[in-house]
Every structure is written in structure tokens, then in C-alpha cells.
Amino acid sequence: MKEIVIDPITRLEGHGKIVIKLDENGEVQKALLQIPELRGFEKFLVGRTAEDAPQITPRICGVCPWAHHMASTKALDDLFKVDPPEPAKKIREFIYNVFMLEDHAIHFYVLAGPDFIVGPKAPKEERNLVGIIKKLGVDLVKNIIVTRKKLRNLEQLLGGKITHPVMGLPGGVAKPLSEDDWKICYETSKEALEFAKFTLETFKNVVLSNDEYVDLIKSDAYTHKTYYMGLVDEKNQVNFYDGKIRVVDPDGNEYVKFDAKNYLDHMAEHVEPWTYVRFTYLKGVGWKGFVDGKDSGIFSVAPLARLNAADGMATPMAQEAYKEFYETLGGRPVHHTLAFHWARVIEMVYAAERMMELIEDPDIKDPNVRKLPEATPDVGIGVVEAPRGTLIHHYETDGKGIIKKANLIVATQNNSARMVLSIEKAAKSLIHGGKVDDGILNMIEMAFRAYDPCHACATHSLPGSMPLIVRIYDKDDNLIKEIRRD
Template identity: 45%
Template sequence: MKRIEINPMTRLEGHGKITIFLDEQGNVDNAFFQTVELRGYERFLTGMPIEEVPRTVSTICGVCRAVHYTASVKAADAVYKAEPTPTAKKIRELFLNAHYVEDHCAILYALGFPDFVVGPTANPAARNLIGLIEAVGAETGRLVLKKRYSAVKVLEMLGGKPIHPVAALPGGWSKRVTEEERREILALSQDMVELGQITLKVFEDVVLKNQAYMELVTGDMYKVVCNYMGTVDEQNRAQYYDGTQRIIDAQGDEIGRFRGKEYLDFIAERVLPWSYLKMPYLKKIGWRGVVDGPDTSLYSVGPLARFNVSSGMDTPLAQEAYEKMLAAFGGQKPVHNILAYHWARAIELLNAAEKVQQLALDESITSPDIRAELGMPEEGVGIIEAVRGTLIHHYKTDDQGIVQEANLIVATTHNKGPINVAVRRAAEHCIKDGNVDEGILNMVEMAYRPYDICLACATHNLPGRQPVQVDIFNNKGELYQSLRNF
């Protein structure tokens, strides 16, 4: 049995590899997405004061720093039974939406769009960010970078630092927004809205107007049929900072809602012997294996999942773009075509920019009332929609607020099963009769890029796991044979 490796995987955050096994005819027998790094922050946090946790978890990833920061401070609120003031919530939401703008922008232009600029199988020397800028024009490239910086500036202004923020406190925020800062943020928000509009125009010009690319977007090669989870408000509109987590099945029917610690009733985490990344599944369905379909227990999170579980967006320009995407798929949801993640991501960039603008227009955000009283510490769960999907931070502390247990379920962890299915399906479509080249392997890699994988964020404590050699497959396929039906 022949083995093919994509090692390292490219255009993602972190380190991973794909192992593909071919049968005697040179066709794909199976494929595995393996995570080969271990971060272990769940263990690092044990013994730490809960108020120090947000600043610590922001260092898990330089890209995802604001989302871990926000989820963990929401968990700290719950630990101290503190309800943040309305102003503190608005500042946090403003902070998170600014992060959405700069992060979605980086992911789309650096990791996603390059596959569609000169073609998925084109020379890698052109299939990158530089090639994208050459395709859309240097002036557009400069505009994107300038307007993305406006979002980073807001993050720095609110969080105290542009990379690893320091301003959050259990029950609130440590730094009030001045009237001068509010006006500056309002001016910067216009740049962000324009960035969202530019990005949707680039997507339309590069992808939507190209028939061959649209066949990839809407075809079966990049299609994973699974359940979906995301956060919504009372009107089922997509939300990022707060709301209720909604789960739908592969047909679009609601199968559950939860808040806070109730996630334990819905999500189970399966430890894998061939990856440092766990594979969650829906507990009430039960483990059905690494397969998709109407009966699967696997689920996805992130921009496409939020599109699927929601009734729409809560800002006008983004809602218009949402309706256009829905119409392109015949008005039917859920959409299982995973390349549509890129489209949903561009819509969310505009939505987040509009939210920044709305919040900056609210003069009450400058109120000095930014901190609530704290109760006695115990246990708390903080859940937000990270850029990549639902993010759960769960902490148990002693009566002094010292962390005794920590559990982080990150978007890439939620998506582990569907990513593995996507990679296997793309490999099956692309690799025939043993014919493999660099372009074909990039078509396989295109199956994970829509999920915007962040492996540093997703690899933490694996309860009960014994250390194993990462490259666990041998050429004889002996161990592989015991795992192929895992």
C-alpha cells in the first residue's frame, strides 16, 4: 500500500500533515488529517489566578489572541458570578468585531483567495499573496492593507496592545473609552466598512464571475454533509459576542440549543491515537465514525455554519450580501459546499465592520461605568463565536479563584471531523491511478483551507492520552489497518 504525505500543510496557522493511502490500483483508500504539535495550555492554566487567565490565553496564538481573550474573560465573569455593565459589554463587543475585521481580512487575502487568482493547480510562485495583489492591482492591495490597519488600531486602542491585550477584567473592562477615542473609532470604522465592500467585490470578480471556480464552489468535490452549530440572537440572527448556541442537523432542522455549562449535554470529545487534536461529536447522536451524511454525529462551526444556523445578519449591507449568497444556492439551507466558507467569511467581515460603526455611534460607550461587583469564585463557562467558529472556555476554581481545571474547545477542534472528511473526499476526487503532482496535492489542501485552521489554538490537554510517536503509520500499513475504520 503506497503512502503519500503532504508535510507540512501550507497556508494555515500551526503545523500539521495529511497522510493519504493508495490501494493497489493507485486510488485513494483513506486519508488522515494529522496534527503534529501539542500546545497544552489547559495544563499551563492549572494553578493560575483566574484574573490572569485572559492575558495568558491570548498568547496561544498571535492571530487569535482577541477571541481567546474575550471568551476567557466571559468565563471569569461566570466564575465570579458577575454581570458586566452595559458599557463594558459594548466595549468588549466593539473589541471583538474589530478583531473580526482584521482577522477575516488576513485569512481571505493571505490564505483563501490565492487559490482562485491564477488557478488551484498553477505555479506556487504565483499562487500566493503577491500573486493576488498582482491580479487585483497594487492600488487595491494598498487599500486593503491600509484599511485593515484601521481595525488593528482599534484593537490597540481598546485592548492596550495591538497583539496581546491587557485591558479586560472579570466583571468588566479596565480602560474606559474617551469621547475623543469614540470619534476616532467612528472615523476608522468607515475604513472597515469600505474594506468589507472591497473584499466582497474582489470575491465577486475573482470567484463568482469565473464559471470554473463556481463549479468548484457549488460542486460535490468540496462538499461535506454534516450538522452545524453557531450563535444566534432572539431573532436567530448571527451573533459573535453573546447569544444562544444553536445546532441544526444536515437537513436544517433544529436539534438543540444551549448556553454556558449546558454545552456538556451536547458535545463529547473523542481522543484520537493518531493526532494531537481531539474530535468532538454530538453526544445525543453518539459516535458514528469519521463519516458525513444525514446520520453523522460530526458538526461544523465557523462562517458557513453561522450562515446555516442563522436567519440572516443584523446589519443592512451584510444582510444584502447574505441574501445574495443564499440566492446563489437556490435559496436552500443548509449549504454543505465548504468553499462557501470563503464567501460567508467575506460577508461577516462587512457585518463586523458595520457593527463597529454602530457601536462607535453610541455615545453611551464612553460611560465610566465599566466594572461590576464580583461574587465568590467557583466555576464558569465563557462562549463566543471566534472568527473560526464557536469557542468555549470552561474553568473550575477554588474559593481563592485559583484554576483547578480548564477545558478549551476551539473552533478547529469542533471542525476536526469534517476537515478529515473534506480532505479524504478531495483526495478521492483528485488522485486516480496513482497520478499525483503538486497541483493535485494543492487541490487536496484546498479542502481544509475554508475552515481557516488554527492548530496552535486547538491542541491542548488530551485526558488519558499516552505519548505516542507522531508518525504512527508504517509502510506495511499495519497500524493503519487497525485505524482505518476508527
């Protein structure tokens, strides 16, 4: 048997690798995603005061600290049985949309966009922002950098810190929005909306006008019929900050809708001996292995799943884009993994429009931003939609608020089973006769890059690059070929 290993080695080695096993004819037999996850945070929280959790949990991730901060803060609301005043909720939702927009922009322009804007088979040195400069011009990239910087300034302004925000408190936020800060937020929101609209237009002009790319998005190699999960508001429209968790089946019909506090009734975890990842699945459907379809409990989260799980977007321009998305791709739900990118851009428009709506709401300047908790804590569960999908924080404490048990269901974990499907299917479609080159490798990577995976949180990265190693072994496990990308 031959074995191909795609091994993303970061500063901390062994963060994850993809192993593709070939049979004697060089056809793909099996693909495995192996990730030694850092799960120590749940243990680390035990014995600490619950109020510390919104400051500790952002340290899980150098990329998406706001998602953990917000999920944790909402878990504390629940823990202390306190409903924050409306202005506090609006401030929270506003800054959370700022974060979502910023994070999605990075993924689109820096990581995933190059596959389409520069081209999936372009030389690897060009599939990055530098390639985008060549294709779209330096001014656009400068605009991306400037807009992103302004969004991050808002995170600092309202959050106290960018990476370790301190604004969220049980029952509200640490400070009201001052008139001066409001003006900055308002001006940046206007610019953010233009930026998001521009991004959607760019996506349409560059990707959708190219039949080859649209065919690639719709190709069977990147398609799985699974369940989809996302937070929805009372109209079943996408909401990143709050709502009920809705799941639709592979035909797009509502399978279940539930409050986050009941997640254990609907979600379970499956363990495989070859990975540390706990694969979440729908309890009511059951774990049937790495297969898609209505009988398999595998579900997906993140942008494509959120759009599929909702009946629409809550803001006008995003709703228009939502309609065009489903008209172009054959109706809801869309099962094409590469459509995650388009969905992400639609969510950027929604985030920017929602920022505008919230900042123009006079309530957001109301100084009543905190309701002091008075109840005895016991159990608290909070949920948000992280950029990478549904994120749940669950704490159990003693009567003094000391954490006795913590459970974190992180977004990428919810997508992991589908990611294994995606890698295997892409590999089976693309590798034949044991032939692998850089272009094929990239197209397999695209299958999981679409999910914006976020493994091995808790570290920054030096040297910061992700070398890939492909090793091909013959049936006797002798190394016959190695491709390095570093």
C-alpha cells in the same frame, strides 16, 4: 500500498501532516489528518489565579489572541457571577468585531483568496498576495495593508496591547472609551465598512462571475452534509460576541439551542489512536466514525457553519449578501466547504456594519464600564465565535479563585472531524492511478484551507513557510516518488 504524505513542517517540526494512503491501483484508500496539538495550556492554568487567564490564554496563539482573551474574560464574568454594564459589553463587542474583520481579511486576501483570485491551478509562486497584486493591482494591496494596520491600531488603543490585550476584566473592561479614542474608532469604522463592501464586490466580480469557480465551489468533491454550530442572538441571527449556541441538522432545521454553560450536555470528544486531536461531536447524535449525514454527530463551525446555524444576519448589507449567498448556492444550509470563503466575506461586511452600529451608539461612551465582582467563584464558562469557530473556555476554581481545572474547546477542534472528511473526499476525487502533481496537491489543500485551520497554536514561525512533502510509496513501502514544495 502506496502512501502520500502532505507534511506541513513549520519551525517546530511535526505540527501536522496529511497522510493519504493509496491502494495497489493508486486509488485513495484513506486520508488521515495528524496533528500533535499543544494541549499543555489547560494544565498550565491549574494553580493560577483565574484573573490571570485572560492574559495567559492569548499566548496560546500568535494569530487569534483576542478570541482567547474574550472567551476567557466572559468565563470570568460567569465565574464571579457578575454581569458587566452595557457600555462595557458594547466596548467589548466593538473591539471584538474589529478583530474578526482584521483576521478574516488576512485569511481572504493572503491565504484563501489567491486560490480564486489568482486561480487554483496557477503556479504556486503566484498563489499569494504577490499574485493578487498582478491580478488586482498594487493599490488594492496597499489599501488592504493600510486598512488592516488601522484596525490593529484600534486593537492597541482599546486593548492596551495588540497581541496580549489587557482590557477584559471580570465585570467589565479596564477603561471607558474617551472622546479622542471614540473619534479614531469612528473614523476607522467608516473606512472599515468601505473596505468590507469593496471586498464583497471583489469577491462577486472575480469569483461569482466565473462559472468555473462557482462549479468548483458546488462540486461534490468539496461537499459534506453535516450539522452546523454557531452563536445566535435572540432573533437567531449571527453574533460573534454573545448569544446562545445553536445547532442545525443537515436539512437546516434547528437540532438544539443551548447556553454555553450547558455545553457538556451536548458536546463530547472522540479520540483516535493516530492523532492527538480530540474530535468534538454532538452527544445526542453520537460518534459514528468519519461519515457525514444526519445519523453522524460530526458538526462544523466557523463562517459557513455560523451562517447555516442562523436565520440571518443582524445588519442590513450583510443580510442582503446572506440572501444572495443562499439563493446562488441552492438554499440553506449550504454544504459546500469552499463556500466558507464567501461566508467569511459576508461576515466581514457584518463585522464592519456592527462596528458602525456600536460606535454610533451613545452608550458606548458611558464611563460606567465595570461592575466589581463580589460573589465567591466556583465555575465559569465563556463562549465567543472565534474567526475559526465556536470557542469555549471553562474554568473551575476554589473559593479564592485559584484554578483547579480548565477545559478549552478550541474552534479548529470543532471542525477537525469535518476536515478529515474533506481531505479524504477531495483526495478520492482528485487522485487516480497514483498520479499526483502540484495542482492536485493544491486542490486537496484547498479542502482544508477553507476552514482557516489553526493548529499548533502557541508559536510564531520561523522560517515561516510551510513546505509540503508528498511521498509516494509502493505497496511494499518503498519510496518511489517525492514532491517537495519548499
